Amino acid sequence: MREGPSLGFRGRRDRLWPIIERTFDLGFISSVVSGQYWDSMSGTEQAEMTDTFSALTVATYASRFDEYSGEEFTVVDEKPLKRDRMLVRSELRTSDGDVVQLDYVLHMTTGAWKVINVIADGVSDLSIKRADYSAVLKGAGFAALISRLNEQTASLASGT
């Protein structure tokens, strides 16, 4: 985000929120990161999980896009996957020449392609979060997970 520094965290968050909601299928992602525990949540809990996770996702992007220092983003390839999914492979090149391979998995939902996973140099965001969150859901339960995710969102917001 080129105008990142002048916007401040709140400015970036407000600007990114609608973009992220449009680009990512946050409801689907929330269900995947909850692992096997999603199905045993009530409808209210599922909605709360989705809201909490969405706020955290937006806050994460808002805190990381704090400055633009010459990164270049190139789409390398697009490939169809099974079950009407699509893989978009891209590269992020930093100004000092480091390259991060970013792979996006998208699926079609309500007439639009939406991102359901981001894989950075082979490391899948979704799989890590599912393992991480499942362990909390298993050990400490739903309320504990929600409160820890809210803490993370709050700490990202107070970071800058």
Added chain:
Amino acid sequence: MINHPYRALALAVVISLGALSAGCASSPEAREDGDPLEPMNRGFHGINTGLDDLILRPIAETYVDYTPEPVRTSVSNFFDNASYANVFLNDFLQGKFSQGFSDIGRFLVNSTVGILGLFDPATGMGLERHDEDLGQTLGVWGAGEGAYLELPFYGPNSVRDAPDIPVSTYTNALFYISEAAVTIPLAILGIIDTRAQFLTATRVRDESALDAYIFTREAYRQRRVHLIYDGDPPLEEFDETQY
């Protein structure tokens, strides 16, 4: 004879791996997360995190803050080049012959024209850097990951990847320098350089992980699969096994 601690360490790892694989044979990996040694791993994770918070990370951060980037790049280049025999050894073990010869060329060019590896003229000549090790070779040969391991001081590893530790030690050019006045400072600088390269990754982890042990474990495993496939895994890897 500064090499002794390395030799002892390599030997200890080999012996403990033998013991581990014997132990694993009697208790197959019944756990779905492939982490039958989690209690032991978490113990070492605690020790590693404690040492890192107290000593290693602060030193690496200071190093990054006060060392100009071209110097840090040269330091990384130097250690990368010194250990590069392991890359072309494993190129050949994986049957990647043209990559193997290219990597020998890279090592020769950077060791000479690149002044002991401090500079990297080879990349500009089309001799690109590759990332191979014995764990990847075993993966290419079809070995499964085996139990996940978090080793004291080394950090994340696995039964499949740990045999690389003695091999990468013996193929490292610095292993054959026997002058303690040279090897001790170099070993320390090498550790700081390695840690510095992971600063961004651990910062991201500490921001987003609820459980740093699980985050590290999952990231390590996926990264290894990515490396085994040289960054281009078959499309099934993105498919339904995940979600």
